[in-house]
Amino acid sequence: MQRNLRDHFEAAVSDDPGFALDGMAQAAIVEGSRLRRRHGWLAPVGVAAGLIAVIGAVTAPRLLADAPKSADSPVTVAAAMMPVTAPSCWREPVDRDATDVVIYLTDVTGEQLSLLRELLHGDPGLAALAFESREEAYSKFRTRWATNPDLLAAVTVTDFPAAFRLRLQPGTDFPTVRARYENAAGVDRIVGRRCATDAPVGGVQ
Amino acid sequence: MTDTRIAAPMLGGWGAARRRAKAARDAEFTAFVEATGVRLRRSAYLMCRDWHLAQDLTQHTFARMYAAWERIRNGTNLDAYSRRVLMNAVFDQQRRRSGSEIVLADLPDRADRASPATSELRLALVDALARLTVKDRAVLVLRHAEDHSVETVAAILGLSVSAVKMRDSRALSRLRALLGEDFPDR
Structure with missing residues (x-):
């Protein structure tokens, strides 16, 4: 009868869409290297501690070797200009099932901007809406990289896009939202993130 | 390997050795991902009822492991x-x-989308799992979908063996209550 229960669980995963695994290892290597650089060995230790205690198969873990590296320094100006994902969001943007969205604008006219604002205000799929001007984006950048004069010298306010930040109502389908706005005049690109409810609207800091 | 290290100039030799070590490590890790990824993702799915989220969770798990x-x-x-x-x-x-309820979307939404003929029972189990607490769900998935021993499940979840047994039997009876006669006794 135990066998029978097992079969139920097997059947429950029978619609596995079978995402490719070969890309997964590569992506994990890239992301894992980044994690290791950022945290040294500290981060995974908390996860492992309990297992080590019970399974007891591991020789003394290197608890405090390789202290965490100091502040992140970006490789390029473009990387430094990237908005920072809020801590309570998934680290990478998502293509579907987003809870929060940022609509980046290009050189938008005043008229296009108010049209877009009107559309967004009337959209029942949104739970919250905020606007960030390029001045605000630039000022955040200056605060964040205040100790890095090279970066500050490399960009001006016009390098930053203005953006709308949205929080979707629970159940609102992100691809639909994206399709609705991505071709609107003045829209450059649309980025979705998956966030906890305490994240800032849009999922970026 | 020793030969190259002696023959090459100091720095070049170290660099080459490190590259080889990384290549070997990456190959070993890739083999591990390919051998275990499907199973892990399926367990993730049973926990969250969403294949895309399951994929993200699996990806995250492997990244942590690589680190x-x-x-x-x-x-x-x-x-x-x-x-x-x-x-x-x-x-x-x-x-x-959320702080309290299940990871994902509301139940009715899912049920509506199902094509009842083929997937009724499958959805029934996944949806019933979603109604349990996340810890109970973890116990059931590890114990019955993955066939781990009670002791291993206890080690994985950081619970005592008796706590696992208790949660397991409680969660199974909840599942049985939710699924009715379709569900095997044990």
Whole structure:
């Protein structure tokens, strides 16, 4: 009868869409290297501690070797200009099932901007809406990289896009939202993130 | 290998050795992902009812494991370790999203989308799982979908053996109550 229960669980995963695994290892290597650089060995230790205690198969873990590296320094100006994902969001943007969205604008006219604002205000799929001007984006950048004069010298306010930040109502389908706005005049690109409810609207800091 | 190191100039030799070590490590890690990824993702799915989220959780688990690979590759029970990282990711995600209820969308939404003929029972089990607490769900998935021993499940979840047994029997009877006669006794 135990066998029978097992079969139920097997059947429950029978619609596995079978995402490719070969890309997964590569992506994990890239992301894992980044994690290791950022945290040294500290981060995974908390996860492992309990297992080590019970399974007891591991020789003394290197608890405090390789202290965490100091502040992140970006490789390029473009990387430094990237908005920072809020801590309570998934680290990478998502293509579907987003809870929060940022609509980046290009050189938008005043008229296009108010049209877009009107559309967004009337959209029942949104739970919250905020606007960030390029001045605000630039000022955040200056605060964040205040100790890095090279970066500050490399960009001006016009390098930053203005953006709308949205929080979707629970159940609102992100691809639909994206399709609705991505071709609107003045829209450059649309980025979705998956966030906890305490994240800032849009999922970026 | 020793030959090259002696023949090459000091710095070049070190660089080449390090590159070889990384290539070997990456190959070993890739083989591990390919051997265990499907199973891990299916367990993630049983926990969250969403294949895309399951994919994200699996990806996250492997990234964490790669970050610790040097330390865990020998001597650690990698299978159990990966489950622990996965379950912690699920618990975190759950805490961050709502604080109390299940990780994902509302139940009716899912039920509507199903094509009843082929997937009725399958959905029934996954949806019933979603109605349990996340810890109970983890116990059932590890114990019955993955066939881990009670002791291993206890190690993975950081619970005592008796707590696992208690949760298991309580969760099974809840499942049975939700699924009715379709569900096997044991």
